[in-house]
Amino acid sequence: MVEDVAAAIGPDRSLLILDDDEAFRRRLARAMEKRGFEPVMAESVAEGLRIVESAPPAFAVVDLRLEDGNGLDVVEALRAGRDTARIVVLTGYGAIATAVAAVKVGATDYLSKPADADDVTAALLAQKAVKPPPPENPMSxxxxxxxxxxxxxxxxxxxxxxxxxxxxxxxxxxxxxxxxxxxx
The missing domain is CATH 1.10.10.60 (Homeodomain-like)
Incomplete structure (x- = not known):
């Protein structure tokens, strides 16, 4: 499966992981690296914007609520800097209004926490016309x-x-x- 994922990623494997939860950020970065991505981590909107301005990544996983602002600001900047980027917004505050806002500013998909690396990978690599399968083990x-x-x-x-x-x-x-x- 890892080989299939690596082939689907393409030549540019750069991945921004923007989340203020350090343990989650590190865990996700390790898991995504094993799947063939080249993760760069950030913990704030300011740090995420600096990374996007210097070298817009091909993929991004962005937390919605951060201590210094809203992750959607980074989504907008990334979409402006690289319109082909695949962006997944993660949040612990799942609501229809925030999902709609995320997609409107350029997110490819929207996942509620807790999401594992398989969910994130599937969302990042999903084709636009293909609906992702339902989760194997949904929460009760x-x-x-x-x-x-x-x-x-x-x-x-x-x-x-x-x-x-x-x-x-x-x-x-x-x-x-x-x-x-x-x-x-």
Missing amino acids: ADRVRWEHIQRVFELCDRNVSETARRLNMHRRTLQRILAKRSPK
Whole structure:
């Protein structure tokens, strides 16, 4: 399979990985390198823009929300610098409005986190007319709900009352959910 991926990539194997989660960024870079890409990593919009301006890559994986701004700024700059670039936007905040915005500014595809290297590779190399196959192991609805609650909880600085208010949920119900292990 790795040989097939390497052949599909083409001669320019440059890949920008823009994500502020260092562990995820490094893990994805190692996995993509094994698949034949030549990854360059960045953790901020400013750093991503510098890379795009100096040498626009053929491929990019861009996180939507970064500490210093919005990853869509980098998508727009890359699309302007290299209109053939294949760009996948990753986000932990999956919503139809953000997916539409990402595609409008030039993203090739849009994936919700957690996405693995196989998902990212398939999205980067997919032909425009071909729909990607459904995931082999999709998350259960319970797991998706749990991930969303955990994300909001972290965004609220682990404040149970604030999280419950934002999720329109009773505080005690939220506490019970947070006390349980994550569903499979």
